[in-house]
Amino acid sequence: MNYSIGNFAAITNLSVYTLRYYENEELIVPGRKANGQRYYSEADISWIQFIKRLKATGMPIKEIQKYAKLRSQGDLTMPQRMEILVKHRAILQARITDLQENFTKLDEKINYYKSKM
Amino acid sequence: MNYSIGNFAAITNLSVYTLRYYENEELIVPGRKANGQRYYSEADISWIQFIKRLKATGMPIKEIQKYAKLRSQGDLTMPQRMEILVKHRAILQARITDLQENFTKLDEKINYYKSKM
DNA sequence: TGTTGACTTCTAGTTAACTCTAGGTTGTAT
DNA sequence: ATACAACCTAGAGTTAACTAGAAGTCAACA
Numbered sequence: 001m002n003y004s005i006g007n008f009a010a011i012t013n014l015s016v017y018t019l020r021y022y023e024n025e026e027l028i029v030p031g032r033k034a035n036g037q038r039y040y041s042e043a044d045i046s047w048i049q050f051i052k053r054l055k056a057t058g059m060p061i062k063e064i065q066k067y068a069k070l071r072s073q074g075d076l077t078m079p080q081r082m083e084i085l086v087k088h089r090a091i092l093q094a095r096i097t098d099l100q101e102n103f104t105k106l107d108e109k110i111n112y113y114k115s116k117m
Numbered sequence: 118m119n120y121s122i123g124n125f126a127a128i129t130n131l132s133v134y135t136l137r138y139y140e141n142e143e144l145i146v147p148g149r150k151a152n153g154q155r156y157y158s159e160a161d162i163s164w165i166q167f168i169k170r171l172k173a174t175g176m177p178i179k180e181i182q183k184y185a186k187l188r189s190q191g192d193l194t195m196p197q198r199m200e201i202l203v204k205h206r207a208i209l210q211a212r213i214t215d216l217q218e219n220f221t222k223l224d225e226k227i228n229y230y231k232s233k234m
Numbered sequence: 235t236g237t238t239g240a241c242t243t244c245t246a247g248t249t250a251a252c253t254c255t256a257g258g259t260t261g262t263a264t
Numbered sequence: 265a266t267a268c269a270a271c272c273t274a275g276a277g278t279t280a281a282c283t284a285g286a287a288g289t290c291a292a293c294a
Contacts, residue, residue, distance in 0.1 A: 006240060016241090017283050025281095035290070037241060050226075057219045061281070078234065085227050092220050099213050102174045106209065109167075110202050117195060123270065133271090134253050142251095152260065154271055178251070 001042060005030070008040040012048045025061055027051055027068050057092050118159060122147070125157040129165045142178055144168055144185045174209050 008030075009016045022028050023038075028048060030038040054064050067084050070077035125147075126133045139145050140155075145165060147155040171181050184201050187194035 004240080015283075018281085020243095021282060035241090036243095037290090053219055053222060057216060057223065078230065082227065082230060082234070085223065089220070089223055089227060092216065092223065096213065096216050096220060099174060099209065099216070102170055103206070103209050103213060105170060106174065106202065106206055110199065110206060113195065113199060117199070121271080132253075135251085137273095138252060152271090153273095154260080 002039040005038045005040070008044070011045060014048070025065055027061070027064055057088070058095065059088055119156040122155045122157070125161070128162060131165070142182055144178070144181055171205070174205070175212065176205055
């Protein structure tokens with residue numbers, strides 16, 4: 001089944017603007033019908049979900065772009081892609097740890113001031 | 118002890134540009150010498166550390182601004198300030214949970230693909 | 235047939251949070 | 265006295281990631 005950009009936007013919860021922007025940035029390149037209109041596939045849905053996950057964990061568009069480029073070059077680029085993901089995982093782990101520490105400090109401050117009220 | 122903007126920048130690890138920007142946004146308002154030059158106090162150091170913590174946990178400048186405004190109005194605004202912090206704590210907790218979930222998913226993906234290599 | 239409504243491209247505008255430039259003044263060291 | 269660094273203001277420029285506008289094409293429906 002193929003989807004128009006409008007339908008695909010509804011499915012993925014992204015705006016059509018954003019989808020065209022992502023295409024411009026070469027994150028996701030849909031097919032084109034004879035009349036020039038874009039169409040997106042089922043596979044594009046899981047791909048966009050993955051892009052959203054990378055974004056949600058703070059990976060910048062430029063980095064996702066690199067990943068997308070490798071992906072479009074086929075299975076042989078798997079090692080490089082894994083390298084990107086493994087590095088990103090480390091960054092993410094560090095960020096979580098950092099946030100947890102800041103959470104604790106903030107929590108302490110709140111409790112301290114609450115005890116004085 | 119008072120600090121010039123340059124010294125204060127070195128101490129806080131912020132650029133002088135950023136400090137002037139923060140002043141413009143009314144996050145931190147240093148004193149002024151007779152000749153117009155800014156000076157920062159010891160108390161400003163811990164205040165800026167706190168601002169940095171709020172920033173590090175994703176609080177936008179506009180929100181920090183609200184907090185700073187209340188703070189400048191004295192002790193009576195403590196309850197409102199606590200409210201901001203408690204809300205922020207909740208947001209932060211949710212963000213950490215979300216990141217942890219995404220971390221797990223990413224980790225699973227990496228392990229899955231690594232097992233096939 | 236005509237008028238929506240969804241699509242197209244290209245380009246400009248927006249927002250956050252800085253970051254820098256220009257042009258000028260002040261403080262310190264030789 | 266003269267450099268020279270550090271300070272001042274006002275305003276412009278930057279970057280990321282969208283977001284929107286203008287002008288036009290095309291298919292479907294009353």
